[in-house]
Amino acid sequence: MEDQIAGGDFDYLSGFGNHFSSEALAGALPPAQNSPLICPYGLYAEQISGTSFTSPRHRNLFSWFYRIKPSVTHEPFKPRVPSNERILSEFNHSNSSVNPTQLRWKPIDTPNSPTDFIDGLSTVCGSGSSFTRHGYAIHMYTANKSMDKCAFCNADGDFLIVPQQGRLFITTECGRLKVSPGEIAILPQGFRFSVNLPDGPSRGYVAEIFGTHFQLPDLGPIGANGLATSRHFLVPTAWFEDKSYHGYTIVQKFGGELFAAVQDFSPFNVVAWHGNYVPYKYDLRKFCPYNTVLFDHGDPSINTVLTAPTDKPGVALLDFVIFPPRWLVAEHTFRPPYFHRNCMSEFMGLIHGGYEAKADGFLPGGASLHNCMSPHGPDTKSYEATIARGTDVGPYKITDTMAFMFESSLIPRISQWALESPFLDHDYYQCWIGLRSHFTVPETSKNPTLQNGQ
Numbered sequence: 285m286e287d288q289i290a291g292g293d294f295d296y297l298s299g300f301g302n303h304f305s306s307e308a309l310a311g312a313l314p315p316a317q318n319s320p321l322i323c324p325y326g327l328y329a330e331q332i333s334g335t336s337f338t339s340p341r342h343r344n345l346f347s348w349f350y351r352i353k354p355s356v357t358h359e360p361f362k363p364r365v366p367s368n369e370r371i372l373s374e375f376n377h378s379n380s381s382v383n384p385t386q387l388r389w390k391p392i393d394t395p396n397s398p399t400d401f402i403d404g405l406s407t408v409c410g411s412g413s414s415f416t417r418h419g420y421a422i423h424m425y426t427a428n429k430s431m432d433k434c435a436f437c438n439a440d441g442d443f444l445i446v447p448q449q450g451r452l453f454i455t456t457e458c459g460r461l462k463v464s465p466g467e468i469a470i471l472p473q474g475f476r477f478s479v480n481l482p483d484g485p486s487r488g489y490v491a492e493i494f495g496t497h498f499q500l501p502d503l504g505p506i507g508a509n510g511l512a513t514s515r516h517f518l519v520p521t522a523w524f525e526d527k528s529y530h531g532y533t534i535v536q537k538f539g540g541e542l543f544a545a546v547q548d549f550s551p552f553n554v555v556a557w558h559g560n561y562v563p564y565k566y567d568l569r570k571f572c573p574y575n576t577v578l579f580d581h582g583d584p585s586i587n588t589v590l591t592a593p594t595d596k597p598g599v600a601l602l603d604f605v606i607f608p609p610r611w612l613v614a615e616h617t618f619r620p621p622y623f624h625r626n627c628m629s630e631f632m633g634l635i636h637g638g639y640e641a642k643a644d645g646f647l648p649g650g651a652s653l654h655n656c657m658s659p660h661g662p663d664t665k666s667y668e669a670t671i672a673r674g675t676d677v678g679p680y681k682i683t684d685t686m687a688f689m690f691e692s693s694l695i696p697r698i699s700q701w702a703l704e705s706p707f708l709d710h711d712y713y714q715c716w717i718g719l720r721s722h723f724t725v726p727e728t729s730k731n732p733t734l735q736n737g738q
């Protein structure tokens with residue numbers, strides 16, 4: 285399957301969780317075994333594991349690479365200069381705070397000085413720890429420069445990248461992904477990848493999960509079809525460069541710190557590979573939404589694209605949920621999101637257009653965080669406009685929108701970077717302050733006995 289956005293040499297395999305095989309040179313995959321004494325073309329065999337060797341078969345993730353030189357061929361890791369102190373991979377008193385206040389950020393500016401994807405990454409919030417393999421971090425990135433002679437390797441967790449502005453051309457050990465705003469990319473723990481920015485200034489959101497991987501949600505009574513479909517997930521095909529370099533750097537994020545190791549060749553030297561532990565992308569416009577067809581507002585879990593589980597059935601470490609264009613048809617119903625308090629914590633971003641619950645202030649590239657049990661819902665303008673429309677509204681379609689939510693059962697602590705950001709909207713609370721009482725009791729219903737509390 286060739287990329288339909290721009291054509292060319294970005295080819296993909298399709299499916300979710302399959303055991304894929306791909307070779308850039310015919311015959312490069314050993315046909316009968318993983319570790320032949322001599323591999324075809326004199327390649328080295330190397331395995332990457334995404335789960336413990338002993339994980340149950342239906343959860344076991346691994347891939348075999350057949351590469352020109354093995355990954356281990358590099359000088360020792362040293363602290364990377366410059367470091368990026370804004371990246372966190374465990375959350376505690378010393379680096380982040382708890383805050384029940386409803387928070388919102390305006391879109392962050394793209395940088396003035398040359399900044400690549402690694403230097404442009406900043407943690408907003410998160411919970412748990414990459415060391416204990418339980419938790420997550422939510423980052424934002426803003427960059428204007430392609431990574432040069434360098435690859436990133438995240439030893440801490442899996443990245444789910446949501447570009448909001450600017451395409452990302454991501455070279456990985458399995459091949460190349462072209463990811464446009466409106467698509468997402470998943471880069472599993474340990475993969476080496478390099479991010480090129482063909483459109484210059486770019487920004488977006490990243491969810492990182494520690495100790496588990498994304499799955500498609502179960503569909504329960506929905507049945508076999510709907511939401512995100514396996515065949516729409518695209519995995520790169522093998523692509524390699526046999527290239528020598530003076531000082532190619534592998535930047536490894538390990539415990540939130542950056543380390544650098546120098547080598548003299550491109551890490552994108554995998555001529556063939558097979559496995560089910562792979563990077564992939566998904567176009568959010570392919571999502572098939574299900575929703576209310578008569579009355580009331582369904583919970584947002586109906587729009588789950590991918591979920592990362594905890595050990596408790598039905599309780600997510602991190603759900604990736606979208607709010608795509610769709611018809612609203614519910615009768616005698618308040619159609620926008622309801623007012624609520626949630627035991628889960630909700631981080632939201634907007635890829636383009638507007639969001640149905642916020643008439644102002646929640647802008648593409650911006651973000652909000654409604655932490656565990658902090659009340660939130662439609663702003664005053666959205667509420668009043670909905671009520672003013674009355675009950676006689678027919679079906680209408682929400683268009684030009686793509687908002688998303690990272691929702692977690694683990695309560696996030698918020699980074700200093702996010703709390704001290706000049707983009708923090710200190711007036712966010714004002715959007716609800718104008719909600720006035722509509723409470724009226726007709727004279728005839730007044731009951732003096734009850735009024736006196738007797």
Ligand SMILES: O=C(O)Cc1cc(O)ccc1O
Nearest residue numbers: 583584620621622630641660
């Ligand atoms: O808070 C939000 O805007 C996200 C959200 C949307 C919705 O339709 C129902 C519940 C919910 O948390």
Ligand SMILES: [Fe+2]
Nearest residue numbers: 626630654660
């Ligand atoms: Fe919510």
